[in-house]
Amino acid sequence: MAHRVLVVAAHPDDEVLGCGGTILRHVAAGDRVRIMIxxxxxxxRDMSRNVDLRHDELSDLHKCAKQVANLLGxxxxxxxxxxxxxxxxxxxxDVVKQVEAEIDEFTPDIVYTHHAGDVNIDHFITHKAVVTACRPLPGNTVTQLYFFETLSSTEWQVPTCDTMFMPQLHVDVGDVIRKKLEILHLYESEMRQYPHSRSYEAVELLAKTRGFIIGKKYAESFMIGREIR
Structure with a gap:
């Protein structure tokens, strides 16, 4: 039976960094995938928020996000x-209601979002909103809830028992890692030079690290929020 998969990311590029390979695997398996940013x-990047000042750049970034979504399937x-x-x-x-509206419309059974311990405040807020929207009320369709890691945020947090990312689920992405990296190039403006952790080299190194701990060449890893079977 095909799954309905919802990926909720804080920013354009988080969806690829966090679970781009897993999205490709879901699509290849015939699952329906939606992305919410x-x-x-x-x-x-500015001292105070001014959407008009960044209008053209925002337009370009959102066009890239649409291209990325298409390429991911x-x-x-x-x-x-x-x-x-x-x-x-x-x-x-207000954030929760946006996520709830998407869940009500799409009725996903699998949801991916950010790890709670990320240093980026938007990741944390997104995590809280998704967990709230996915609470197991009678009739809620979400049976699997997973949290991904995002380079330049997850690993930058000071590690404590509450903030550490401790992977429990691993997805073999060896057959799609090259496509993930190619798609990530659409977000060139968001990427940095190695050894910055938001670099192409670091993305591949993390996939290798997650891979060899399960005996595979490349993997993406997740913490399990909930699984209902």
């Missing part, structure tokens, strides 16, 4: 307009 992705991309790296200035309920 919460924050606009650019205005945090997602049937739909939804980009919200929450303030970039300022999502803690928004009432959490």
């Amino acid at each position: 919460m924050a606009e992705g650019l205005t945090s 997602a049937e739909k991309l939804r980009i919200c307009d929450f303030p970039d790296n300022r999502m803690d200035s928004v009432a959490l309920l």
Whole structure:
């Protein structure tokens, strides 16, 4: 039976960094995938938020996100307009309602989102909103909830028992890693030079690291939020 998969990411590029290979695997298996991006992705570069100032750049970034969604095989991309790296200035309920609306419309059974311990505040808010929207009320369709790691955020957090990313689920992405890296090149403006962790080399190195711990060449890893069987 085909799954309905919803990926909820804070920013354009997080969806590829966190679970791009896994998305490709789902699509290849015949599953339906939708992507939801919460924050606009650019205005945090300025001292104060000014969407008009970044209008052209935002337009280009969102066009890239649409191309990425198409190449990943997602049937739909939804980009919200929450303030970039300022999502803690928004009432959490407003974020939750956006996610709830998408879940009500799509009725996914699998949801992927950010790890709670990420240093990026938008990742944390997105995580909280998704967990709230996926709470197991009677009639909720979500039976599998997973949290991904995002380079330049997950590994930058000071490790404690509450913030450490401890992978429990591993997806072999050896057959799609090259395509993931090719798709990631559409987000060239968001990438950095190695040894910055948000670099192509680091993305491949992380996939290799997650791979060899399960005896594979490349993998993506997740923490399990909930599995209902």
